[in-house]
Amino acid sequence: MSLLRINGLGKVYGKGQAYTQALKQVDLEVNKADFVAIMGASGSGKSTLLNLISTIDKPTHGEIWINNTNIAKLNNAKADSFRKNQLGFIFQDFRLLDSLTILENIAVPLIIQKRKKIQIEQRTEEVMDMLCISKLRDKYPYQISGGEKQRAACARAIIAEPELILADEPTGSLDSNNAHNIMGVMTEFNEKLKATILMVTHDPMIASYCKRVIFLKDGNIINLIERENNAQNVFYKIIVEHNSKLQQVI
């Protein structure tokens, strides 16, 4: 069942000499409980695509449908509400609020949704237990490691049970060990919680955790591969292969 449908999406920045076409004509469909990686070189348009889906940027043309709503046409207030209720975010640099404890940081999406306090408390405890970060509850972001920070950021992304989780290079600031841990967490989100995840990465190993990988080049989707029943290491090799071809083309 389709959750996200993108038709003829394009984005142009600047005018005259500064004219840049970041996305040309992108069509994409993501099903519920899908786990999709977007790969591509710098400037290929992957971050632009993520920004358009997260409604923090407006497309020049095209449509983005999520649950029968064309989010490309939403005004600011409706876009705020959409992000608040339907999306979860994981960033490369974690972006936890230094002034709040880990528990408070995780609870922020529910606080913004103005959920009942008892509900927030229960849900926060539940998510922290799930990610094994209960012991960090009273610590501040500057008191914990990068891996722990990203776990907390994952908890914040999942706590409001969003329709779609958008992750922008979630392992970009982590060592390989922590990166694999975080991907384990995201796989668990996808498999156990049936969360739909759209992730931007440049690392084939990280992409191999996903069910599908989309390759972007010069603002166009040039390839899409499915993991199907392949083991992760096999899928990894396939991604590397495709990526190498892409590099050669470049």
Added chain:
Amino acid sequence: MFGTNRHNVFIVIKENIIYFVTLIICIALFYGFVSLGDIKNPLVQGNLEYDFEMYAPMIRYCIYAVSISIFILISYVNSHMFKEKLKEISILITLGMKRSKIAIWYSKDMLSISALSFVIGILFGIGCSYAVNAVISLITYGRVISNNFFYLYSFIETIVFFIIMYGGMTAINIIKVMHKKPLELLNNNKIPDSKKVFPFWKLIECLLLMGSYSFIGYNLKVYFSIGRNYGGNIPSYESNKFQFAIFVAIIIAIYLTIKIVNYLLIWIKNYKFVKYDMSVLVIGKLSHRMKSVTRNMLLVSIVLTLALCGFSLIPLMAEFSNEYMEHRMVFDINVPFNYDNIEDIHDIPDIDYGFVRNILTKANIEIENECELEEYFIWDSDFSGPSVRANRYDMPRLAMGITDYNQLRIMAGLEPINLDFDSFLFHVKDDIDLAQFEEALNGGTHSLNVAGTLLRQNTSCFFVTENLGDYIYNTNTDSFLVFPDEVCEKLSIAKKGYFANTVEKTPYAVCKNADLEIQNAFEENYTYLYDRYGNNGNQVIDFIGPIRFRSIEENDISFMAIITKALGMYIGIIFMLICMAMVSIKNIIECNNSIEDYRVLRQIGMSEKQLKRINMKENLFFYLLPYAVSIANFCIIQNTFIMRFGNRANTYFHGNQYLNGIIVPVIIVSVILVIYIGTMQIINFNKIKNSLDNVLE
């Protein structure tokens, strides 16, 4: 970046815009203020109507206060601007650049900014000097006195002050660059991970806070209850001891109040109703910021308290001295004598004031009525010379004859009092706490055995409190007894003064000359006093005086009152600007630092309006916390003032003016605060809007 485009001073200014603007404002205010006291200033250069002797030291003290506050503001801004550069500096050091080269670059940058802002600041200062001089001359003389375009001495003072400031601050920053490790420099800009404060220590701090306030209260009570007559001087050693202790206690109390507010914020944040509410975003940020701003808040609170005092107490005290002058100067001419320095009772002269009368006649001062007031020791044992007096401030209550007393009453426009045979009455100043006298005299009859005569209390009128001026009482006393003349004749004379009313108001300059002539004539007539007691160590002793002419007092006091009010308001404005600038700079910097947080919150669904509201609440707290603390401390100081002068204030102002003197300035300060908050908030809102627009478009 250091080393790129260094020649372009405008880039350097853009990078340090807050420092640049602060310097210009400070230089303009400093020059404008110093020019007020410049020896070439027409205001100071003397005038036939006024004597500027009292004005000059006052200006000087104000200059010290203004200099210190400007120093604090500039060093605060400078240290912030330096912190902004620390990361860049430490990266350059890590990459191997010579520290000395970085230091030279930094100093050059600061020098170019300082020099340019000095030139602009002086230009604004000339305008500021014109404005301040015009306002003061207008309210003093009723017309604008032409002002000099340029004051060389003020310019030199300003340049010296700012060179010292530049040198000092640059030296400190260079030392940091030269000696600190790159890692230390990098960490210098981070909010410290504060050490955990144990509950026991928090409890100690709470107790210490309560102790500080109790200490302040107790000391104020003791200070104002030591049974002295504060119409006279409080011994300086006693006063300094209490005032220093209270001052230190206030500083400690403010510091601890701010710390405990932080504990309260953390405590509140841990409660469920806050923890899972939107308010956690505000309170979390507040407690986070409070860790690093305790000293800053302390400073702002102190400066704001001084601003409040400048705005309200100084003009009030000026008004107070106006009213007090009306009260103490009942007679047009007062020539009091005092025996404070005479060791032998037989040396107290029975002065013949004929020489005063001659001088006044020669000066064409026509006397309407006069009194040579003789006052006596009730008992000879009341006399004690300075060498045997236990406390040099303890002086006895004196007595006077009914004829002199009634003459004074007539001169003051009061009805004479009829004194029964062998009776006495008790006269007390009307601006002291009368309740204690009434309580002591209440019930029963009172009698005195004086010089072999038993005196009973006067039946028609015994306890009199009408105002006869301040100069008829013995030093440090506020009452005297009135005896029948024949009883007084048997007593030893303590002092004899001359009091007179003139037919017309005497010109200021004529009074000044007469004052000098009376002093000289007395010295010539009573040389033995000066020979025996005229020199006490390094201190030259006067036996008559201070001689007071109503014309001189009226002019001096009203002039001083105007100057004091103007200076008080100016000091208040400068202090207010300084602390508002400190809070505003901090709030702008914090807003910049929070932009990333706002972007994240915006991305996860918060509206721009909600984010602006968070920012506003956060900023309001940092404006209102020092404001509330300073209002509390101002109330303590205000209360001190009431305890010290309460009876006088009630007598002079009959309630209303006194109340207006406090409430109106507090309202003015609050309005300035609101304008400041509004302006700064608009700046912050624009900044937030622009940064969020960049995210969304």
